Amino acid sequence: MPAMFxxxxxxxxxxxxxxxxxxVLLAWARANGIDPAPLLVGTGLSPDDLEGAEGEVTADQELTVVxxxxxxxxxxxPARLGAAIGASYHLGSFGVFGFAMLASPTLLxxxxxxTRYIDLSFTFAMxxxxxxxxxxTGTVQVHVDGATLPPDVRPLLVARDARAIGTALRELLPGLPLELRLEPVEAPRRAVVSFPASNLARPLPQGNPQTAAACEQLCAExxxxxxxxxxxxxxxxxxxxxxxxxxAPAGVVARRLGLSERTLRRRLAAEGTSYSELLDEVRSGLAVGLLATDLSLDEVALRLGYAEASSFIHAHRRWTGRTPRQAAEAD
Incomplete structure (x- = not known):
């Protein structure tokens, strides 16, 4: 058994x-008597944007809700509030990442x-x-570090993330003896979740090596x-x-970032890319999933922001060298 993770x-x-x-944050709010709709003010998101697990948000958008x-x-x-929120998380909340952990053969x-796919989680305190x-005979210690977090949200997020880790560990292995320590207790900058290392070799109740391998491949992709x-x-x-x-006009995205369009384009050029290149990446990635549905080409084009199907067909040929129909026939 390896000594290091x-x-x-x-x-x-x-x-x-x-x-x-x-x-998850909105569901907790609703269950605790807080109207969730106002929590989205300032995020640029609507409740419809949160439908489906395939969408993504920036860390700053989630911080706005926090x-x-x-x-x-x-x-x-804040630490007590964070711990209460953290207790509401379960592995199913994390999609394929959570299912990969559930299907793992052992806790190790x-x-x-x-640790290898932590950026598929919602954690802020790393x-x-x-x-x-x-x-x-030793102990596994999971150090939850909030040193780089904005001070106004640090206590809540350190407590939330530490409690969520503990909740997930007990979901993986019911009855696992855990200790959760906040440092300091009232306004934590860090936390430690610990448990006896002898549990690492224990098989998980839902462990399935074949399912775990398939889910991990999806995580990697x-x-x-x-x-x-x-x-x-x-x-x-x-x-x-x-x-x-x-x-997705560049000006709209620039305003949501608090930038002018000219500044946005200049800063992207400094990173070696351009707005049109990034928009193509977004559209080509979304097109793969949309073309696998029963939507017509006109409907796919509209969902990708094109006024007509011909514009989408031209773009698809530029991305792949083939029209959508040619790609479907080849598959």
């Missing part, structure tokens, strides 16, 4: 996230997989798993696309996808 792949919290993450929750519970300690495999001592861009280009891709039905 794979290093956490994501080193900061700025990665894109599934819309499900905001959906701040709105804090404003609606001004008298509740699940924890190691989580976790790091370490083995203290040996695998028989998903993160390959997400990790292909960083910085501003990554944010632009997410926001362009949210605006694509309306054509």
């Amino acid at each position: 794979s290093p956490t792949v994501a080193h900061d919290w700025h990665f894109p996230r599934s819309t499900t993450g905001i959906g 701040r709105a929750l804090l404003r609606r519970r001004p008298d509740e300690p 495999h699940a924890v190691d997989l989580a 976790p790091r798993a370490e083995l203290e001592g040996d695998a028989e 998903l993160v390959e696309r997400r990790r292909s861009r960083r910085g501003l280009a990554q944010q632009v891709r997410v926001l362009a996808a949210q605006e694509v039905t309306g054509g």
